[in-house]
Amino acid sequence: MHRRRIKIWLAIAIIGMVILVGRLAQIQLISTESFSKYGVNLLEKSVAQxxxxxxxxxxxxxxxxxxxxxLIYKKVPVLILFPFLNHLDWPVEEVAAAIGVRDEALLRSLNKAKNPIAFGSPKPFRLSESQMEAINKLKIPGVFAVEKKYPLxxxxxxxxxxxxxxxxxxxxxxxxxxxxxxxxxxxxxxxxxxxxxxxxxxxxxxxxxxxxxxxxxxxxxxxxxxxxxxxxxxxxxxxTLDKDLQEKAEKLVDQHQIKNGGLVLLDIETNTVLAMVSRPHLNRSQPFGDKGVQNQMLKQQIPGSVFKTVVAAAAIDYGLQPPSRTFDCNQNIYGKEDPNYQHGILDFTESFARSCNRTFADLAKELKDKDEGIIEAYAEKLSLTGKVGWTGSVFHTEDFEQMADEDSGRVFHNEEAKKDDNYVALSAIGQHEVRVTPLAVANMMATIARGGDKQMVRVVESVEYQNGSKVFGFNEKKLTGETVSPFTAQKLQKLLREVIVNEEGTGRWFQELPYAVAGKSGTAETGIMKEGEQTYNKWFAGYFPYENPKYALVTVNLGVHGDEGGVNPLFADMVKEVSAHDKTEEKTD
The missing domain is CATH 3.90.1310 (Penicillin-binding protein 2a (Domain 2))
Structure with a gap:
């Protein structure tokens, strides 16, 4: 019995030794770079100790x-101090004199340091070039003046x-x-x-x-x-961002209390993004926990009456808008009395300026009777379907996308909707299944302003080495597919300007701005109720100056109640900021 117990304990001891040796082998030889379910790098941790x-x-x-x-990081010239200085007799007075601080301040910052520190952290003391040179000339072990990269x-x-x-x-x-x-x-x-x-x-x-x-x-x-x-x-x-305009845009979006939405500002000549703001703000601690990580300017949204620009382009080309033709704008899209809007009898131009739903519903149904694909074709001509961001061959990548998060737009969700008069009428006013991105709408405005020249939107100009020489440059590229003719673009330009100059136009608020504006408003039902009320997407999209177009601008506020969240003030303020910016640039030049 006694011998049996000894054997059992001996077996347990041997098994224990095997387990310990196996564990030691795992730690020392097998799982050195990925230990445990957390993937701990033991070599790295060992070196760190x-x-x-x-x-x-x-x-x-x-x-x-x-x-x-x-835009992300900045290099700050700082003083680096190592904690072993606490155990040495080092010329702290000389260092303090070189940067113009008291030696007690340096000693205090080192007192409890267990790791190297940048003097003054978390707001590091910024050194001048002469101070950096003076520090490094001293050649004191554990004291360095360097440019350290900090996040902005x-x-x-x-x-x-x-x-x-x-x-x-x-x-x-x-x-x-x-x-x-x-x-x-x-x-x-x-x-x-x-x-x-x-x-x-x-x-x-x-x-x-x-x-x-x-x-x-x-x-x-x-x-x-x-x-x-x-x-x-x-x-x-x-x-291609302009940091000054970007900062101004960010402040304006917050000042106008845009909680979900933002703006896009394009340079029309180069078709590049000068500023882009999306809300809600990004929550960096939980970026994927809400919509904050999504760029709403690249995501599908319901456009409302902004989409009437597409129907207008098709109506112009198909001759559905003779000057003598009028529409009953006291009626809704179904031909019944409209309880909300009593615009009276309007011609085509006035209908666009005042955003008469009945006019564009009727025109869309007539276009459908000619060809069910017309509205989609014109949406593509004006860059609202598909993606508009720069794409092309970059080294070994054939279909490189600058804005890989960008959604494509659409008009109809299925083929049957194209044949239904009610769905077509709703689509004509930017409802039902119509979805576009704010970036694509801005590009539509830029395309019209350029007379129908349809281009890809760039947000990156080049990739550069540290010395500033180019690794790769992103040149201007045309968007594939058909576009509107210069004649049609010119007609659209006049319609968009009429929205502003017409005393009853939906953009009449912009008549006194420093730049002459052309554009189109939009208010779209989202189908989502909040606090028991319908919510809306509110838009204004346009370009300026009208006579010599330089900028395309889209402002949008998503999912707000009908009596709040208008974006006209935001659009107007951004135009003012751009004008002030241009005047500053002219003085500098």
């Missing part, structure tokens, strides 16, 4: 505006630019077995995602020193500087 470092640059590329101003406190165009995160699985899916530094950031949305291959880090730049168990220098006090081998990296993505 024996080193302390200050990351100067995370290695990921930056976004710039059209003039080269940073206020990031504009946040949904357009997008977000990054740590995701080793996604890195492997995108780049196969290519090796990356631990905790490499990867683009998850927006331009960060579209341009990830250009932006993904080649490695961090950092100051590193080795320590023992209590944090004292292990191999002396020499600090090692490490950086990626290629001095041309990280790359920069130079956007």
């Amino acid at each position: 024996r080193t302390q470092e200050m990351v100067i640059d995370n290695g990921r590329g930056n976004f710039l505006d059209q003039s080269g101003e940073p 406190s206020d990031i504009n165009a946040e949904q357009l630019i997008g977000i990054t995160g740590e995701n080793s699985t996604l890195l492997k899916d995108r780049y196969g077995e290519k090796e990356f530094a631990p905790r490499t950031l990867v683009g998850l949305s927006g331009l960060e995602k579209s341009f990830d291959e250009f932006l993904v880090g080649e490695g961090k730049s950092k100051l590193v020193y080795h320590v023992d168990g209590v944090g004292s220098p292990l191999f002396g006090i020499n600090v090692k500087y490490t950086e990626p081998a290629n001095p041309f990296y990280p790359l920069n993505v130079k956007t």
Whole structure:
């Protein structure tokens, strides 16, 4: 019996030893880079225990505006202090004198430091060039003046630019077995995602020193500087955004209390995005928990009467709008008395200016009788269906999209709807299944302003090396497919201007602006009730100056009650800001 117990305990001991040896082998040999269900990199953690470092640059590329101003990160010249200085007799007075602070301030900042610090953090003390030179001339171990990359406190165009995160699985899916530094950031949305291959880090730049168990220098006090081998990296993505206009647009959207919606501003000559704002704000702690990560300017929305521009273009080409023809605008689209709008008897031009639903419902049904595909064809001619963002061949990628998050627009959801008079009438006024993106609407306005020249929209001008030379440039490209004729575009221009100059026009509020505006309003029922009431999408889309078009602008407020959330004041204020901006630019030139 006693011998049997000994054997049992011996067996337990052997099994225990095997388990311990197996666990040790897993830790030391097998799962060194992906330990446990959390994928812990044990090699990285081991090194981290024996080193302390200050990351100067995370290695990921930056976004710039059209003039080269940073949009995500900025480089700040700072003073880096290592905690082993607490155990040394170092010339703190000389350092303090070089940057014009009291030596007690430097010692205080170091007192409780366990890792290297940037003096003054979280708001680092910014050094001048002469101060940096003076510090580095002292050659004090553990004291460095460097340019450290910091994220900007206020990031504009946040949904357009997008977000990054740590995701080793996604890195492997995108780049196969290519090796990356631990905790490499990867683009998850927006331009960060579209341009990830250009932006993904080649490695961090950092100051590193080795320590023992209590944090004292292990191999002396020499600090090692490490950086990626290629001095041309990280790359920069130079956007077409104007930082000044973007900041003004962001402030205006918030001032006008747009909770869900935003604006798009295009440069008509180059067909590039100057500013793009989307609300709700991006919640960076839980970006995918609500709509905040979505760029509403690239998502399908119900356009309402903005879509009448499409019907007007088709009616012009098919001769359905002779000057003598009038429409009963006291009636709704079904030919019954309209309880809300009593516009009277109007001709085609007045109907467009005052946004008479009956006129465009009748015209759409007549177009359908000629050809069921006419309305869709004209929506395509005016760039409202399909995508309008720049796409093309970039190195080994044939169908590269600058704005990969962009939705396509549509008119009808199925073939049967094209044949139904009621559905066609509803579609004519931008209801039923009609869906367009604000970006596409802005591009429609730019296309009309250019006389029918239909182009892709660019938001990135080029990808550049650190020295500013181009890796790849994105040239202007035509959108494929047919477009409206110059004659039709000219007729549409006059209609859009009539919306403003007509004393009963839906854009008459814009008559006194510094730039002459042409445009179209829209109010669309969403079919969604809030607090027991129907909600609406409210639009104004247009371009300016009318005689010499330079800008296309769309403002939209989504899902608001009928008696609130109008976007005319936002549109007007943005036109004023653009005018003021242009005057400033002229003075500078």
